[in-house]
Amino acid sequence: MESIVSELEGTLVKDSDPFSYYMLVAFEASGIIRFALLLMLWPVTRLLDACGMGDCGLKLTIFVATAGLRVSEIESVARAVLPKFYMDDIDMEAWRVFSSCDKRVVVTKTPRVMVERFVKEHLRADEVIGSELVHDRQLVRPLPVIFHDGRLVKRPTPSTAILILLWIPFGITLAIIRIAIGVMLPMWAVPKLSRLFGGKVIVKGKPPPPTSGSGVLFVCTHRTLMDPVVLSSVLQRKIPAIKSELSNGDLVVCPEGTTCREPFLLRFSALFAELTDRIVPVAMNYRVGFFHATTARGWKGLDPIFFFMNPRPVYEVTFLNQLPHEATCSSGKSPHDVANYVQRILAATLGFECTNFTRKDKYRVLAGNDGIVSYTSSVGRIKKLVTGFKKVVSTFKPFIQ
Incomplete structure (x- = not known):
């Protein structure tokens, strides 16, 4: 040996x-x-x-x-x-x-x-x-880092840390301006003015046109809490995230159930496949320089603030073709088969890897491996944070309602 x-x-x-x-x-x-x-x-x-x-x-x-x-x-x-x-x-x-x-x-x-x-x-x-x-016991093979947390994107070497500290006052001011633009101006003007303040949205593929009556279901990868806001901005119309609204128009869902920063997709919940056969997969991704826009710790309501504090935040939105009839539940496919298929094509589009990890797995990793008690306490904390975030989300009401 x-x-x-x-x-x-x-x-x-x-x-x-x-x-x-x-x-x-x-x-x-x-x-x-x-x-x-x-x-x-x-x-x-x-x-x-x-x-x-x-x-x-x-x-x-x-x-x-x-x-x-x-x-x-x-x-x-x-x-x-x-x-x-x-x-x-x-x-x-x-x-x-x-x-x-x-x-x-x-x-x-x-x-x-x-x-x-x-x-x-x-x-x-x-x-x-x-x-x-x-x-400790000997283990067999190395594993990639799939789940990690924290606000900082780059390792804070002394030079990087100085830059971060110097940037924070400017970043807060810039975040306030960017949020004000999104709240106060008409939707068609937001993308143009956002570019003047360093923001950028890259759109690939052809989004479906607006429909009257029952709409399409946009199934998105979940990178940040800004996903539905960005999607609404790109489509230039309000896209709700509540399934009861599907009968009145388009709807957006993120079947991963939680965000993942690394190039991996968590297991998709199959519930969306039962809502409609008009499914349009949307590959969402983002790039930031200083601060991550999501964290499992701290107040979730600050997530949009940290996103807009970055010097040049970039969102990439790629629209795929609507699923053909033979790939939906109407053709006899099970909801799980549909969900797995959508996960695979979105992963291939982004160059990501599919996993079987779920939201529960993520919070067990980030909060500790001491079983259900740890996970339950994490969920309780998350519920409180989500309550706080809803107050901030009301700021973006013109986009996501």
Whole structure:
């Protein structure tokens, strides 16, 4: 049996300086004040490192990033936020050597609680040596990061963190202007003026024309809570998200039931296939520079604000052809067959991968693996957040009602 011991920083991940990961913990678990304080401390830690006192600088960084936080808060960030950024920085050559051995041990200068989840679940290490030695069962193959959380898009290196802090006042102002444009101006004017303030919507395919009476069902991938707002803007007409409205016109549904940031589609609920045979799949995707527009933690009503705070938010809307009769329930297809077919063609359009994960799986991953109790508490929190978001959604009422 071949064994290997490898450092995490500078070997399995390219960056030898873990400072940006402490910045993520500071921002996501505490907020912008701790984030800014830790950034101001960075020159001190660099000076200590240059003087041969790197350990002191590291301890100071860890203290400022985590002092006063509950362990559960750090674990939440380590579970839902950090894996995405670690995965982006993986050195694939080092990973190939590491993964070829039977017994794999990772040594890290980062506290175990921050790295253990990623190292064991995604790098498939057997042991992690950080502040303590942890034993876990050996697993067979690596897994991609499908679910992650947090507001920041980029890993906050010192230069990136300075840029984020400098941008936030401008971003808030820009978000207010963009939202005001969407609320106050007629729908036909919104796309033109949005481009003047950095926003962009890319439309591909040919959307169906408006119909009188019973409408079509737009089945969308779910990337952010802005999906129905953007769709309404593109179609230049109000598209509701309540199924009782289908008899009066068009309707939009997101059968994934929750958002997913990575290039994966969650399992589609089959309920939409029973509503109508007039189904138009719509592939929705978005690109942002600083802030993610969705998060499982915090107040959901802030999601549109963070989306509009990005310098150049881009939405991509791709209309596919209406499903042919033979692909609908009227031809004898089961609702599950229809849902799986729509999921596959939307994934192929976006270059995404289909999964069997559901909303329940997502919140179990992000909220913890301690079973139904954890999931129930997450759902309770989500219901409260959704209640708060409905107040913000009322701002966009002209678009989505």
